[in-house]
Amino acid sequence: MKCPVCGETESKVIDSRPTDSEIRRRRECVSCGRRFTTYEVHEKVPLIVIKKNGTKQFFDRSKILNGLDKACYKRSMITPEDMDRIITEIEVDLRNAFQTEVHTSEIGRRVLEKLRDIDEVSYVRYASVYRNFNDIESFMQELQSMKKESK
Ligand SMILES: [Zn+2]
Structure with a gap:
């Protein structure tokens, strides 16, 4: 940081205040x-999503929204704003944890956690897609454990 008056490159920080998107530093x-x-902007570290087959791609809200949208089809208790908030919360949580790589299964788990509190039908629909139940048995088991947890 160059001094705007004399061009000196050394300065000491006398105050430092982080905001949502930047850090404000008072220097002398x-x-x-x-x-x-x-003002220093937080470096936005890319968040990488690892798919089941091992390929990696950037975190993409629209991909998550796509799955959510299907699960919540005609479920009026979940609004587009809810879906948006769910995704934002997940992204913020991951970034706050300084996580740079995340498996799709982990994202799915987090989506489910949030869906369960809002709408059970959407939860079950989402679970049936993302968990890839092999048979009706394991699906029923999931429902059972869900029932127990909600009691
Ligand atoms: Zn100076």
Whole structure:
């Protein structure tokens, strides 16, 4: 950070305040004493999603929304805003945990967790797609454990 007055590159930080998207730093030039403010944008680390077959791709909201949309088809208790919020919460949680890679199964698990609190039918639909139940037996087991948990 160059001093805007004398061009000195050394400055000391006298105050530092993070906001949602940037860090505001109050600096003081070590040479002339002039104070100035700099803004540093958080580096947005890419979030990588690892698919079942091992291929990687960037975190893509629309992909998650797609699955959610199908699961919530004609379920009026889940609004598009709810879906949007679910995805945002998941993305924020992952980023806050400094996670840079996440498996699709982990995303699915998190979506399910949130769906369960809103609408059981959508939950079951989403689970049936994403969990890839091999047979009706394992599907029933899932329903049973879900019933138990909600009691
Ligand atoms: Zn200076």
